[in-house]
Amino acid sequence: MRRIVWLSMLLLSACATPSERFAGVARGLGFDELTIRTERFAHRIYSHAGVGEGAANKTLHVYLDGDGTPWLQKRWIAEDPTARNPMILKLMAQDSAPSILLGRPCYHGFSQTDACSNKFWTSHRYARPVVASMAAALNRWLETSGFTEVVLIGYSGGGTLAVLIAPYVEKVKAVVTVAANLDIKAWSEFHGYLPISDSLNPAVEPALSPDIRQFHLAGGKDDNVPPFISAAFVKARNGAQVIVYDDFNHQCCWVEAWPAILNKISAGSRAFIADGFR
Numbered sequence: 116m117r118r119i120v121w122l123s124m125l126l127l128s129a130c131a132t133p134s135e136r137f138a139g140v141a142r143g144l145g146f147d148e149l150t151i152r153t154e155r156f157a158h159r160i161y162s163h164a165g166v167g168e169g170a171a172n173k174t175l176h177v178y179l180d181g182d183g184t185p186w187l188q189k190r191w192i193a194e195d196p197t198a199r200n201p202m203i204l205k206l207m208a209q210d211s212a213p214s215i216l217l218g219r220p221c222y223h224g225f226s227q228t229d230a231c232s233n234k235f236w237t238s239h240r241y242a243r244p245v246v247a248s249m250a251a252a253l254n255r256w257l258e259t260s261g262f263t264e265v266v267l268i269g270y271s272g273g274g275t276l277a278v279l280i281a282p283y284v285e286k287v288k289a290v291v292t293v294a295a296n297l298d299i300k301a302w303s304e305f306h307g308y309l310p311i312s313d314s315l316n317p318a319v320e321p322a323l324s325p326d327i328r329q330f331h332l333a334g335g336k337d338d339n340v341p342p343f344i345s346a347a348f349v350k351a352r353n354g355a356q357v358i359v360y361d362d363f364n365h366q367c368c369w370v371e372a373w374p375a376i377l378n379k380i381s382a383g384s385r386a387f388i389a390d391g392f393r
Contacts, residue, residue, distance in 0.1 A: 117190045118154050118228040121274060121344070124174075124319060130202075131147045131287045132195050132197075132224070132252070133183070133184065133195045133196075133197040133198070134197045134198055134223050134226075135224075136199075136201075136223075137161075137197050137198060137204075137223065137367070138184070138223070140201045140204055140342050141161045141201070141204055141317030142323065143317075144204055144208045145163075146161040146162060146163060146204070146207075147161070147162050147163075147166075147230075148160070148161055148314050149162075150251045151255055151256055153248045153251040153252050153255070154248075154251070155220070155230055155244060155246040155247075155248050156220035156230050156231070156244075156252075157220075157228065157230070158217060158218045158219070158220065158249065158252040159218035159224065159225070159249070160215055160216065160221035160256060160317075161204070161207075161215065161216040161218075161224070162214070162215040162216070163207075163210075163213060163215075164181055164215055166213045166214065173213060173216065173261070173262055173263070173264075173356075174211045174212060174213075174260045174262065174263075174264040174265070174266060174270055175212075175213050175257075175260070175262040175264070175265050175266070176210055176213065176214035176215075176265075176266050177214070177215055177216075177217055177253060177265055177266065177267050177268065178203055178206065178207045178214060178216045178217070178268050178269075178270075178273070179199065179203075179216075179219075179249075179267065179268065179269035179270070179273030179276050179277050179280075180198055180203040180205070180216065180218070180219065180222075180270060180271075180272075180273045181216055181270050181271030181272045181273050182196070182221060182234070182236065182240055182271060183196045183197050183198040183199070183284060184196055184197070184198065184199055184273035184353070185236045185237050185240065186237070192233045192234075192236075192237060193225075193236070194226060194227075196221070196222055196226065196236035197222045197223055197224075197226075200366070201282020201335065201370070202270065202278035202291075202370060203216060203252075203270050203273070203329070204216065204364060205370045205373075205375050206240065206268075206293075206326075206369065206370060209374050209377070210371075210372070210373075210377060211377075212377075213298065215256070217249060217252060217253055217256075219236075219249065219273075219276070220235055220244075220245050220248050220249070222236070222294040222383075234313070235362070237312065238311055238312065238313045239274055240272065240311065240314055241272070241276060241279060241299065241312060241314035241315050241316075242313055242314050242315065243315060244273075245275065245276070246280055246283070248283055249276060249281070249332065250280045250283035253265075253280070253284055253365050254283075254284060254285075257284075257286060262286065263286065264286055264287075264288040265284060265286040265287045265288065266288065266289040266290075266380075267281055267287055267289070267290045267291070267293060268291045268292075269282075269290075269291070269292050269293070269295060270292075270293045270294065270295070270297075270369075271293070271294050271295060271296070271297060271339075271340065271350050271365070272292060272295070272299070273292075273295070274292025274294070274296075274297065274331070275289075275295050275296055275297060275317055275346045277290050277292055277295070277386065278290060278292065278295075278297060278317040278320075278323065278329075279315050279317055279320065281323055281327055282321075282324070287327055288326070288327060288328065289327060289329070289330070289380070290323065290327060290328070290329050290330070291329075291330045291332070291380055292329075292330070292331045292332065292345070293332045293369055294333060294334055294337055294340050294365050294369070295331065295340065295344055295345065296330075296334070296340045296344060297317050297318060297331065297344055297348035297383075298316065298317070298318035298344050298347060298348055299314060299318070300316055300318065300319075300342055301318070301347065302320070302340060302344055305341065306341070307345060316370075317348065318348055318351075322351075322352045322353075323352070323355075325353065325354050328354070328383070329349075329352070329354065329355035329356060330356055330358060330380055331345045331348065331349055331357045331358070332345075332357075332358050332359075332360065332369075332376070333345040333346070333354060333357060333358070333359050333360070333363075333375055334359075334360055334362075334363040334364045334365060334367075335359050335360060335362065335363065336361070336362065336363060337363065337364045337366040338364065338365070340363075342357070342359045345357045345359075346359075352370055360372070362380055
């Protein structure tokens with residue numbers, strides 16, 4: 116009987132959409148789910164259970180996922196761009212601080228809605244309407260909470276969005292990016308891709324306020340977003356810091372190291388300097 120149930124679960128999982136599988140993992144980790152709608156898009160938000168309880172004067176960690184799967188086999192545009200590997204959830208699950216995952220427009224089950232077009236996960240993935248809607252959704256969520264400070268934590272393309280969103284959320288006090296393509300022109304040229312010409316490029320946007328701490332983490336063996344991209348971005352911005360983990364690539368080994376990384380972020384830049392990171 117158990118074998119039949121197990122096989123049935125596998126079959127259901129195989130038939131599920133990427134959004135459904137992602138939501139299933141979130142539920143399995145005990146995260147709550149809600150939807151916030153802005154003037155243009157709907158956004159899925161996953162949060163630690165009880166994140167709103169006793170939040171006054173506390174810091175909220177806001178996680179932003181990467182680009183997921185915009186293309187299938189680099190040839191066909193995906194119908195659902197939601198991440199097939201929910202690594203962002205595994206990071207958030209290890210975070211003892213109050214935290215939420217802010218979903219991107221047209222991800223997490225909204226790809227076929229009237230407001231959405233596949234351009235919002237391909238050429239316009241970092242476009243102004245995407246940035247504006249994500250900032251509006253976060254500000255709306257914060258209105259009903261007691262949090263006084265926000266740390267934006269973005270993985271891959273989510274790091275790109277974290278830098279772009281930060282100026283529009285007054286409570287942001289720090290931005291942490293992990294393997295993020297912070298210069299989308301340099302990243303496209305490195306891979307020989309067509310330029311993402313209808314998206315905003317953090318590398319040419321105005322620098323963030325010096326009041327916002329910036330930690331940009333890169334993997335020394337990352338052949339998707341090589342560390343020179345983060346290093347060049349940081350070089351032009353006073354106060355920002357790049358931290359290169361020599362043995363990490365785009366996916367390994369961020370999940371395993373995440374608790375230690377969070378401790379260093381809480382301690383500030385001196386903790387990374389003491390450990391000899393550059």
